[in-house]
Amino acid sequence: MVRKLIASAAVAVTALVGGVAQAEPNYKPLEKDPTVINFGIISTESTSNLKEQWIPLMKDMETALGMEVKPFFAPDYAGVIEAMRFGKVHLAWFGNKSGMEAVDRSGGEVFVQTSKADGSQGYYSHIITHVDNKEINKLEDIFKCDKSMNFGIGDPNSTSGFLVPSYYVFAQNGIDPKKCFKTVRNANHETNLMATANKQVHVAANNSEQIGRSLKKAPDAASKIKVIWTSPLIPSDPMVYRKDMSKELKSRIKAFFLGYGRLGDVAHAKAVLGGISDGQGLFMESNNTQLYPVRQLALFKNKLKIEGNDGLAEDDKETKLSEINQKLSDLKILVAAQ
Structure with a gap:
């Protein structure tokens, strides 16, 4: 059975x-x-x-x-x-x-x-800013949402550059980046790190691997960024x-x-x-x-998004949430069986 x-x-x-x-x-x-x-x-x-x-x-x-x-x-x-x-x-x-x-x-x-x-094994997603930025030292400092800051996020198919920060940084805090920041632009890890070091964006998503590589290959740029948030371990x-x-x-x-x-x-x-x-x-x-x-992370992110969608009819919301909860239940069985 x-x-x-x-x-x-x-x-x-x-x-x-x-x-x-x-x-x-x-x-x-x-x-x-x-x-x-x-x-x-x-x-x-x-x-x-x-x-x-x-x-x-x-x-x-x-x-x-x-x-x-x-x-x-x-x-x-x-x-x-x-x-x-x-x-x-x-x-x-x-x-x-x-x-x-x-x-x-x-x-x-x-x-x-x-x-x-x-x-x-594993690595981490980070949120970074310029080392000289005295106004941003922790995650909460980027949530004033007055559209005064430019944010660099990763490729939409990136785990550490997009999915992880989308869930842990934004969805869990009820923040819509497009409504919070002046601009939100997609770029790869290297580009986002360099843009932060050169003060072209105020804040950006990145990861421990890119920071480690930049410390070896572009130490001047790497020395100009500071980490203000670190995710749980990513496989x-x-x-x-x-x-x-x-x-x-x-x-x-x-x-x-x-x-x-x-x-x-x-x-x-x-x-x-x-x-x-x-x-x-x-x-x-x-x-x-x-x-x-x-997979669990993507489902939780979608669940939070649906729960916070006031424009969605209650019946539709209930149906969508029920589908996600069933998939999460299926995954729980699979994770337990490993």
Whole structure:
């Protein structure tokens, strides 16, 4: 009975996209295994910086698999999600929110996740301001909502740059950013950090990985920002591949990632990993269950939004809240079963 209940909940949860159900997956099936692996990288910072970090790993993957591995970059997270959906990307590095979108909409499957060089996993979302800003020292200081401040938020598919601050910073405090700030602009982590350091925005969302990387690569800019809020721990980033590739090819890809830095030229691989983000460690075993916390977060955010919508008819509100509560209940079963 318990197994049936868990299976039923799992089916319901896989239909969630940010808390909204989709009837059928809407992605283009692969006709056969690719002869060239297209490797997608989400746009957390400039393409030139991302190439410097990830192409050495792709070259090693190319050697290990004996097949060409081509990088795929897009100006926003949605570009990589959509490319995977239409079979133009076969494997990608995502955050948890964009990884969830890839699983739900693009035929994706989580197979490993990143870690830190010390073996720890997870990172944090931050709200930052300029170090010289004496008027902003804590979260409450940005809630005067007189439209005097410019706010930099992340890509809409970013976990730490958008979803986490949207829920913890704004939804839980009953704040609508568009009504609170003079401007709200979407940008990647690197751009938001630099805009804060250069006083182009008063406040911005960011994360511990970008701050750590900037301390290494742009210390002058990093020294000009201060953190005024830190989120709960966010699960480490997932690596996602198309689930309709053959088991053989998926096994070879997974073996490469789990062996990288553990087998062969360990020193070289660890040096490559150390150059990614703020210093990455070995890849760890994972699957779609790592997305459960972000699914819960998206549902809670939508629930708060519906509860605070005075323009919604009570019957409609009750129906929508009932649907969300059922999905949260399903997720609770799945989390408990882990």
